[in-house]
Amino acid sequence: MKKKILFINIIVVIAVALTGCWNAMELNTLGINLVLGLDFENGKVIVTAEIIEPVPAKEKSAMEKGSAVTYVQGIGDNIFDAFRNITLKFDRKLYIAHNKIIIFGEGFVEGESANDIDMLVRDHELRETTYFLIAKEAKAYEVMGIAAGLEEIPGNYILKLINNFKYNPKAVNVNLAEYLRHFYDMGRQPVLGIIEKKEKKQINKLKKSSKDKEYELSVIGAAAFNKHRLVGYLNGTETKAFNFIMGKVKTGIVTFPTPNESVDEISTPTLVMESDIDSQRPSKISMSTIDIIKLKSKRDVEIIDGNIVLKVDIRLRGSLEEFIGNMDISSDIEMKEIEKACSQEIKNKLMNTLIKVQKEFETDIFGFGNIFHRKYPKEWHEIKDNWNEIFSKSDLQVEVKTNVIRTGLINEPIGRIKGK
Amino acid sequence: MIHLISKILNNNREKIKSMFNNTSDLVIYEFETVSNIKLMVCYIEGFIDKDLLDKDIIKPIILNLDNPKDIEKIIYISGMEESSSLQEVADNMIYGSVALFIDRISKCYIISLNCWEKRAIEEPQAEAVVRGSKEGFIEDLTTNKVMIRRRIRNNDLVFEDYIIGKETKTKISIAYIQGIVNENILKEVKKRIDNIDIDGILESGYIEQLIEDSHISLISTIGNTQKPDVVAGKLLEGRVAVLCDNTPHVLTMPKFFIEDIQSSEDYYSRPFYATFLRWLRIFSLFLSIILPGLYVALQTFHQEMIPTVLLITMAGAREGVPFPAVIEAFLMTLILELIKESGIRLPKAVGSAVSIVGALVLGQAAVEAGIVSAPMVIIVAATAIAEFAVPPLTESIIIYRFVFIFLGGFMGLYAITCGLIMIIIHIISLNSFGVPYAFPLAPGNKQGLKDSVVRFPLRDLIFRPKALEKRNIRRQRNMRKK
Numbered sequence: 001m002k003k004k005i006l007f008i009n010i011i012v013v014i015a016v017a018l019t020g021c022w023n024a025m026e027l028n029t030l031g032i033n034l035v036l037g038l039d040f041e042n043g044k045v046i047v048t049a050e051i052i053e054p055v056p057a058k059e060k061s062a063m064e065k066g067s068a069v070t071y072v073q074g075i076g077d078n079i080f081d082a083f084r085n086i087t088l089k090f091d092r093k094l095y096i097a098h099n100k101i102i103i104f105g106e107g108f109v110e111g112e113s114a115n116d117i118d119m120l121v122r123d124h125e126l127r128e129t130t131y132f133l134i135a136k137e138a139k140a141y142e143v144m145g146i147a148a149g150l151e152e153i154p155g156n157y158i159l160k161l162i163n164n165f166k167y168n169p170k171a172v173n174v175n176l177a178e179y180l181r182h183f184y185d186m187g188r189q190p191v192l193g194i195i196e197k198k199e200k201k202q203i204n205k206l207k208k209s210s211k212d213k214e215y216e217l218s219v220i221g222a223a224a225f226n227k228h229r230l231v232g233y234l235n236g237t238e239t240k241a242f243n244f245i246m247g248k249v250k251t252g253i254v255t256f257p258t259p260n261e262s263v264d265e266i267s268t269p270t271l272v273m274e275s276d277i278d279s280q281r282p283s284k285i286s287m288s289t290i291d292i293i294k295l296k297s298k299r300d301v302e303i304i305d306g307n308i309v310l311k312v313d314i315r316l317r318g319s320l321e322e323f324i325g326n327m328d329i330s331s332d333i334e335m336k337e338i339e340k341a342c343s344q345e346i347k348n349k350l351m352n353t354l355i356k357v358q359k360e361f362e363t364d365i366f367g368f369g370n371i372f373h374r375k376y377p378k379e380w381h382e383i384k385d386n387w388n389e390i391f392s393k394s395d396l397q398v399e400v401k402t403n404v405i406r407t408g409l410i411n412e413p414i415g416r417i418k419g420k
Numbered sequence: 421m422i423h424l425i426s427k428i429l430n431n432n433r434e435k436i437k438s439m440f441n442n443t444s445d446l447v448i449y450e451f452e453t454v455s456n457i458k459l460m461v462c463y464i465e466g467f468i469d470k471d472l473l474d475k476d477i478i479k480p481i482i483l484n485l486d487n488p489k490d491i492e493k494i495i496y497i498s499g500m501e502e503s504s505s506l507q508e509v510a511d512n513m514i515y516g517s518v519a520l521f522i523d524r525i526s527k528c529y530i531i532s533l534n535c536w537e538k539r540a541i542e543e544p545q546a547e548a549v550v551r552g553s554k555e556g557f558i559e560d561l562t563t564n565k566v567m568i569r570r571r572i573r574n575n576d577l578v579f580e581d582y583i584i585g586k587e588t589k590t591k592i593s594i595a596y597i598q599g600i601v602n603e604n605i606l607k608e609v610k611k612r613i614d615n616i617d618i619d620g621i622l623e624s625g626y627i628e629q630l631i632e633d634s635h636i637s638l639i640s641t642i643g644n645t646q647k648p649d650v651v652a653g654k655l656l657e658g659r660v661a662v663l664c665d666n667t668p669h670v671l672t673m674p675k676f677f678i679e680d681i682q683s684s685e686d687y688y689s690r691p692f693y694a695t696f697l698r699w700l701r702i703f704s705l706f707l708s709i710i711l712p713g714l715y716v717a718l719q720t721f722h723q724e725m726i727p728t729v730l731l732i733t734m735a736g737a738r739e740g741v742p743f744p745a746v747i748e749a750f751l752m753t754l755i756l757e758l759i760k761e762s763g764i765r766l767p768k769a770v771g772s773a774v775s776i777v778g779a780l781v782l783g784q785a786a787v788e789a790g791i792v793s794a795p796m797v798i799i800v801a802a803t804a805i806a807e808f809a810v811p812p813l814t815e816s817i818i819i820y821r822f823v824f825i826f827l828g829g830f831m832g833l834y835a836i837t838c839g840l841i842m843i844i845i846h847i848i849s850l851n852s853f854g855v856p857y858a859f860p861l862a863p864g865n866k867q868g869l870k871d872s873v874v875r876f877p878l879r880d881l882i883f884r885p886k887a888l889e890k891r892n893i894r895r896q897r898n899m900r901k902k
Contacts (some may be wrong), residue, residue: 027738032735100728
């Protein structure tokens with residue numbers, strides 16, 4: 001009995017001494033935060049928080065869109081100071097354990113103050129799965145508060161956009177943990193997703209909007225970093241090429257000029273950077289599409305005659321989804337041509353992107369440095385301090401192989417002229 | 421007091437009267453035969469079969485008795501004893517015997533004619549089954565014995581009767597199967613029953629509490645059931661049953677923890693379904709103990725563990741609720757117990773009204789008025805439903821539930837984990853008549869585990885629980901071995 005009492009006492013004492021979560025917080029004292037915006041203005045940090053307004057489910061349906069959240073800003077000398085200054089004007093404690101997205105205003109990363117994110121890692125509340133986004137050419141708070149989809153909460157709208165990565169690799173989804181891993185990496189530089197505000201075309205004329213303009217957000221593209229310095233943006237096509245090289249593409253499509261239809265254009269790949277929305281290709285060229293079923297990517301580095309060669313090897317298995325042209329796709333020879341055209345198109349895009357990153361950004365966002373480190377550990381220690389420089393001067397070698405295994409429901413293309 | 425029977429009838433009458441303190445239900449009837457022999461019968465009113473007494477005893481005696489010595493040839497009744505001690509006569513009369521005194525004979529004939537009003541055999545409401553026997557024990561010990569005997573028609577099935585309770589003189593009966601039962605356990609049960617020294621036994625719950633191992637534990641280490649097929653099953657496993665007069669609840673011992681999540685139907689239905697049901701019961705056991713506490717802990721300490729969308733919904737529901745979550749949970753659980761308790765006690769017609777008022781007013785209106793949050797009502801309702809999946813443990817579940825609400829509101833998941841660990845330690849440390857209470861789980865036993873959280877096909881359940889009996893352990897031939 002004495003032993004038992006002693007045992008119970010010990011447990012009680014340990015229980016009191018070891019609790020890490022002694023501060024109970026009732027749910028209705030918390031301001032649940034979904035999105036944080038960080039800006040840097042006049043030497044002060046501005047934190048913008050998107051806070052959920054807790055509304056009973058019954059009243060929710062009666063609410064108008066956009067009233068599910070509220071915004072509050074705090075200004076301070078660093079992030080935590082700005083955070084605590086929020087309590088002076090907001091009645092609840094900011095609770096960032098459910099924070100999904102942190103948006104950096106462009107000014108925040110340009111001013112090398114990306115160092116200041118220390119608090120985001122040090123604080124126990126924030127999750128490492130929080131996505132990082134750069135507001136392209138805007139302040140963070142300018143892109144906040146827009147919900148152009150069906151989601152009522154703007155934060156969830158952005159989150160769904162990021163999660164759409166699996167359908168369209170023209171964006172990247174990088175979270176805090178991944179960013180930090182590359183940030184500390186000698187052989188790879190970080191890449192972050194970007195977010196842009198764009199004007200939305202008003203198609204629904206029936207819906208009378210009180211605002212003159214409606215906005216929507218887009219996460220197309222990526223931002224390349226050299227350590228904490230923002231060096232430039234990749235557009236959608238380049239981001240897709242980046243994801244191809246990194247082997248991050250699970251599903252997606254490749255659109256390429258149909259062979260035989262535009263032979264001249266294919267043989268001279270343009271090095272002109274194309275914008276995504278209005279393609280600079282002449283509209284007469286027929287384009288076909290392959291849906292990616294499986295994509296394998298292998299990066300390699302080799303020293304050939306003292307020169308460093310960066311190698312990318314892509315194996316793609318796909319199904320033909322759209323074919324505009326006049327070819328017999330049931331024939332092996334013609335299918336080979338289609339596959340070749342697809343490979344060529346991918347190769348061009350990959351080369352363009354690699355050259356742009358090498359020449360313009362001079363930062364190894366592909367992680368070739370890590371591969372070099374593994375393969376040539378001795379040489380690495382000599383060159384690791386100026387790897388980015390060496391990277392930008394290395395030779396490139398891209399190999400793409402496409403294999404079309406399905407052709408959809410029909411064999412004959414709709415545009416095929418019978419008897420030709 | 422002189423306890424010897426006198427030759428004079430009047431003396432005996434006065435002695436009997438004074439022994440029973442002139443109680444009003446004592447019937448003394450004097451009569452004379454055709455051949456002028458004086459006789460007297462004494463019995464307790466309502467305790468005997470009066471028809472039988474009149475037709476088969478008094479009538480032949482009056483008509484035919486010429487010589488008092490021939491009495492045994494005239495009465496057509498089995499179970500007649502002679503006695504010369506008045507105390508013995510009185511002792512038999514309180515169990516429903518008729519005492520027959522004959523003038524000028526210093527002996528008394530005790531004729532067992534006991535017969536009293538009994539409840540019909542019904543299906544026990546607390547242990548209803550879909551498949552299996554619908555019979556339940558009643559308040560009569562003899563009938564209960566018959567119900568067990570009908571299931572085990574074996575001369576090794578033994579009932580040993582005891583009379584305990586100094587004032588109530590209650591008849592109890594220890595049942596076991598000779599050759600299967602572990603002698604040491606049987607000896608221990610008998611020893612503990614012999615040690616009972618209480619004035620009255622009104623229900624088997626008295627015996628349970630007086631002979632169990634740890635009387636201050638929340639968990640009972642003696643099983644009880646109202647179903648004869650359950651008792652038969654337990655006897656076949658080598659357990660001892662204690663039947664008590666005047667109650668349909670029969671005790672079985674030793675008891676394992678795992679028995680509470682087993683049901684007689686498990687053995688009658690397919691093994692997969694039985695296993696599923698057992699998992700369901702374990703799940704609901706956990707649910708009904710820790711769910712309100714867990715909810716409170718998550719809501720006050722670990723908001724980061726709740727999925728965001730759920731948290732938003734929960735936060736919306738909690739908006740404007742005046743109480744902290746722990747008080748809310750405590751109040752709602754208390755009110756649930758209140759509804760349950762008053763539902764049992766109230767007359768049936770009013771009982772349903774109370775449940776409607778409880779459900780509607782306390783559930784719906786309280787949520788609409790914003791006094792409690794809707795998720796809390798859901799949690800408490802789920803808890804209440806889960807609790808009834810493991811009826812034998814209800815008593816301990818309710819107490820533990822309040823403890824866990826307090827722990828969860830006080831120190832969060834940490835305290836809940838500590839609480840669970842302490843309960844498990846407690847369960848493992850319990851003993852029931854020298855047998856570890858957590859038997860097939862701790863200490864582990866491969867054969868025992870086949871009939872624990874899973875129920876193997878019957879042809880694989882070859883052995884009896886090893887903790888109970890080590891010698892006669894085989895139940896059936898291993899059908900897989902040719």
